[in-house]
Amino acid sequence: MRPFALASIVAVLLAICLAARPGIAEAASPVRFGYLDQPGSALFLLADAASLFKREGVDVVPVRFADSASGLAALGKGKLDAGCFAADQALQAIARGAAIRIIAGGGTDHSASVLDEVDASARLEREGSGILVAAAEGAGAPDRETLGKVVTALIKAHVLLQNNPADAWGRIPHRRPGKGEEFRFDPDPDYWRLAQIWKRLDLQQPAMPRGFLADHVYDEIYCDALGDLNDGEGEPDPVLKQLAGKAVCPPDCCPTGKKKRTDKGGTP
Template sequence: MTAAALRVLLGAILLLLNLAGVADAAAQSSPLRLGYLDHPGSALCLVADLKGLFRAEGVQVRLVRFRDTESGLAALAAGRIDAGAFAVDETLSQIAGGKELRIIAGGGTARSADPLADLDEAATLEQESGGIVVAVAAPRRAPGKEVLVRFVTALIRAYQSLQKEPGGVGQGAVHFDPNPDYRRIERLWRFHDLQGEGRPRDFLASHVYEEIYCDALDRLMNRTGTKDGVLQKLFSEAVCVPDCCPPDTKKRNKNKGGSR
């Protein structure tokens, strides 16, 4: 086979692989129904929708507003929505109570007006408990992995957008972070004493899909290389802990700190 013929063959293979990824996302029989609250921490979801970032990533999303986390999580558990941006403390309580929910992304946390509050660990954890995380139902009812990666990619792009606003929105009264951040969630889990006697050590780890976020971040880094400072910062902080991903998902081990 000549070099020219080989290049044509490789090009055709790459095109087919790309079309397969597009087809997987387009295979949504209906839009992903995303629940959210009138809470500043839901801004990543709202910005991604308003700026067309979900569409740009090839995923259909329909927003559904809820008055509180309790009703939103009930809708998620019942299959009336596919994902929800709700309060982390109530989400963790539902997980501890046996609800099959998986956290795939972070959101926003309101900051205290008192700068000394950051020095008090208990006050900080109490504050973070009211922050937003994005969760989906158990794997058998959740959207496919490719759809979720595209969905979280849009949330990261929304975060980029907010960080580049004049004044740095992420540095104001609300701290935004698209990373589900297992380590932070585990601190909240312990703070609220949700582990319980006899519960498997890795119980919480099996309910945090950090790999979805890592794959989405890798995808964006591959697009921009090292040109985007916001992505570089996220990438430097995206260290998945051992056993952070469910046993039925692909595991990777990278030395660059992006995922495991």
């Protein structure tokens, strides 16, 4: 037998053996994650600093941006896989046709928000400037399993931040809110909150399907991740219980089993 033919046969047999061995798989591609270096991005920054992404088996490559506009442009062009950027600008990008979906929430500056209770417009303006997490769509974008792991890490970062804020901020001291600043965090993408911001910005156009925004909010990812964490061994963390208690999830993925609302029904 010719040496070349023998080498080819050996190579084929070796490939078959490796494919048949459990535990040997092609390494997943790193997730290129854009972010703004500000307190509103704390859940992402903390998940990275505390190795929560790595514990979920996700290799995240942080990419810093100076503003949401440039980050969302990179996300829409496939130069990023995910990112945490301003909610109002993310919604505007979606309205313009950007191939992105919202998968999680983040932090919002509630400093001097005394008017929020009586002025809905002021509250929505503040919410619009808050951070959310969006992911790319289309060929080459992270699959659902990978996104689920990313969101799981973000939820765990939220739990750490709520249960032990001193330790959490100690891991990312450069992004600790300054004196007089008050940031509130929520990993829930919260479709209904986004729908209010969408309406305030008057983004729904006549040519858009009624469920246009709903199709770009991937809250099933969040609900499944939260459900898995609550269904883990032992008593669920009180912070997880609180998140589950207010989650509004589609049918068959609500972590509490109490579906407050089972249809998003399109944009109000």
